[in-house]
Amino acid sequence: MAKRVLSFVVNGRLREEAVGDSTLLLDLLREQLGLTGTKRGCDGGECGACTVIVDGRPQLSCLTLAARCDGAHVETVEALAAGGRMSALQAAFHEKLGTQCGFCTPGMIMAAEALLRGNPAPDEATIREALGGNLCRCTGYVKIIEAVQAAAAAGGGR
Amino acid sequence: MERLPAFELKRPTSLAQAIEWLAATPEARAIAGGTDLVPNLRDGIGAPPVLVDLSRVPGFDAYEIRTAGARIGAGVTLARLASDAGVAAALPAVSAAAASIAGPGHRSVATVGGNLCVDTRCVYYNQSEWWRKSNGYCLKHLGDTCHVAPTGTRCHAAYQGDLAPALIACGASVELAGPRGTRTIALEDLYRDDGLAHLALEPGELVVAVAVPAQPRGAMSAYRKARARGAIDFPLAGVAVRLAVDDGRIAAIDVALTGTNSRPFRLAGTAAWVGRAVDDGLLAELGKAVQKQVSPMRTTVTQSNWRRQVASVEAQRLVRDLAKVAS
Ligand SMILES: Cc1cc2nc3c(=O)[nH]c(=O)nc-3n(C[C@H](O)[C@H](O)[C@H](O)COP(=O)(O)OP(=O)(O)OC[C@H]3O[C@@H](n4cnc5c(N)ncnc54)[C@H](O)[C@@H]3O)c2cc1C
Ligand code: SF4
Ligand code: FES
Ligand code: FES
Numbered sequence: 001m002a003k004r005v006l007s008f009v010v011n012g013r014l015r016e017e018a019v020g021d022s023t024l025l026l027d028l029l030r031e032q033l034g035l036t037g038t039k040r041g042c043d044g045g046e047c048g049a050c051t052v053i054v055d056g057r058p059q060l061s062c063l064t065l066a067a068r069c070d071g072a073h074v075e076t077v078e079a080l081a082a083g084g085r086m087s088a089l090q091a092a093f094h095e096k097l098g099t100q101c102g103f104c105t106p107g108m109i110m111a112a113e114a115l116l117r118g119n120p121a122p123d124e125a126t127i128r129e130a131l132g133g134n135l136c137r138c139t140g141y142v143k144i145i146e147a148v149q150a151a152a153a154a155g156g157g158r
Numbered sequence: 159m160e161r162l163p164a165f166e167l168k169r170p171t172s173l174a175q176a177i178e179w180l181a182a183t184p185e186a187r188a189i190a191g192g193t194d195l196v197p198n199l200r201d202g203i204g205a206p207p208v209l210v211d212l213s214r215v216p217g218f219d220a221y222e223i224r225t226a227g228a229r230i231g232a233g234v235t236l237a238r239l240a241s242d243a244g245v246a247a248a249l250p251a252v253s254a255a256a257a258s259i260a261g262p263g264h265r266s267v268a269t270v271g272g273n274l275c276v277d278t279r280c281v282y283y284n285q286s287e288w289w290r291k292s293n294g295y296c297l298k299h300l301g302d303t304c305h306v307a308p309t310g311t312r313c314h315a316a317y318q319g320d321l322a323p324a325l326i327a328c329g330a331s332v333e334l335a336g337p338r339g340t341r342t343i344a345l346e347d348l349y350r351d352d353g354l355a356h357l358a359l360e361p362g363e364l365v366v367a368v369a370v371p372a373q374p375r376g377a378m379s380a381y382r383k384a385r386a387r388g389a390i391d392f393p394l395a396g397v398a399v400r401l402a403v404d405d406g407r408i409a410a411i412d413v414a415l416t417g418t419n420s421r422p423f424r425l426a427g428t429a430a431w432v433g434r435a436v437d438d439g440l441l442a443e444l445g446k447a448v449q450k451q452v453s454p455m456r457t458t459v460t461q462s463n464w465r466r467q468v469a470s471v472e473a474q475r476l477v478r479d480l481a482k483v484a485s
Pocket of ligand 1: 268
């Protein structure tokens with residue numbers, strides 16, 4: 001397989017990684033970098049569990065060629081907690097019961113994080129729209145929406 | 159899904175280089191946002207030795223919207239198109255169609271060119287390799303029979319892109335560039351009613367931009383789609399309408415459809431309605447015309463006759479609602 005050296009920033013740290021041209025960002029993150037917070041759900045663009053933030057935009061890592069992230073800033077759920085403390089958004093998911101089995105949670109949180117950075121006070125319709133690509137089989141979504149609203153009220157994603 | 163097949167990723171930094179690389183390897187595929195191509199490749203549909211990445215082609219994401227019309231580069235993302243206030247004001251059907259495509263994580267990278275060139279779809283095709291192998295391959299990939307219409311010789315996979323009908327209704331044309339030079343054609347002529355080969359592109363030819371003319375005075379447009387999953391889904395039937403009403407009479411009417419045939423298409427015969435009022439009689443004729451011209455086959459889990467009726471009702475609702483706003 002054709003390989004290349006990819007130079008990109010992951011969670012604030014500059015990295016150089018040898019990747020195959022047909023390696024997916026999801027596999028690079030989970031298998032090569034050990035960042036298993038990003039989940040493999042449907043593994044085909046349908047569920048949002050693998051959502052990460054690339055250059056400020058929510059992106060599905062299961063559909064993203066790693067080689068195209070050369071020079072990019074990639075953020076995963078591991079980037080959010082600082083000094084052992086959860087971010088406002090993470091804390092809100094915890095407190096509002098926006099997470100049950102937790103499998104969808106990293107993708108939900110990254111999609112919500114991308115939203116709140118651009119729009120710190122979204123209305124409910126906007127939150128639903130931003131999370132429209134993320135499936136959850138446990139919560140029924142209501143608690144997830146409430147968690148994002150609570151995080152926004154508490155001053156955004158941070 | 160499976161891992162991607164091995165390929166070489168080429169990252170051209172000029173349009174000429176992209177075309178050259180595509181033309182050099184007949185099996186090579188262009189990749190824009192990859193939100194249609196990657197799932198298909200992961201399902202084992204095709205194994206191109208080379209992917210040509212369009213994301214670094216200069217000017218591909220250029221974008222201009224003026225009163226004299228719009229020119230939208232093939233590399234413009236759907237997120238950008240859907241959030242642009244100028245597009246929402248001048249071309250509301252296009253804006254609504256862009257916002258309705260897939261989810262935010264797709265739209266942030268999915269492009270106008272990729273959406274126009276999205277592959278046709280079918281329940282027997284958009285399945286994993288083992289599913290298709292167990293069921294028996296079909297005409298569209300590796301097999302020799304169509305499971306939807308086994309006695310026929312063609313593939314009926316449906317074109318289910320959302321932007322095309324909205325742009326066709328607004329009179330768009332596409333700029334193409336290939337090994338033999340550049341040409342501009344009406345957007346509806348980019349498509350053929352053949353699920354196997356629905357794009358009238360020559361080998362190595364790319365969509366470079368979409369050009370939309372200034373809209374007729376007083377014209378309004380809108381888009382509606384019926385889908386199984388409300389938050390993210392392809393249209394089972396999608397309709398775009400552009401309507402201009404003058405003094406209670408139709409001054410111009412354009413209707414275009416997606417999801418029901420192997421190509422998006424402009425409804426024929428609408429010119430006959432110019433000068434008429436939008437009343438029950440006209441809406442009945444419109445509904446009949448749509449029912450007659452769509453040809454949904456059993457390519458989705460939803461019944462084809464339902465898709466036919468929904469296409470017709472969506473068209474009637476759009477025309478009625480636009481006429482109401484106009485008066
Ligand atoms: C869960 C899910 C839901 C979806 N829902 C919808 C939906 O509701 N509506 C919809 O329309 N689509 C939908 N899609 C499909 C896809 O996301 C969109 O059609 C998207 O716009 C494709 O654009 P892209 O840039 O990602 O294309 P790519 O995947 O990069 O390319 C698609 C095809 O076009 C070709 N191509 C790309 N750019 C060019 C060009 N400039 N010139 C010539 N050929 C080109 C590629 O070679 C490929 O064959 C969905 C996909 C998923 C996974
Ligand atoms: S319409 Fe027939 S040939 Fe085409 S994809 Fe479906 S089963 Fe295959
Ligand atoms: S794992 Fe990527 S969308 Fe489901
Ligand atoms: S918490 Fe279990 S899938 Fe969402």
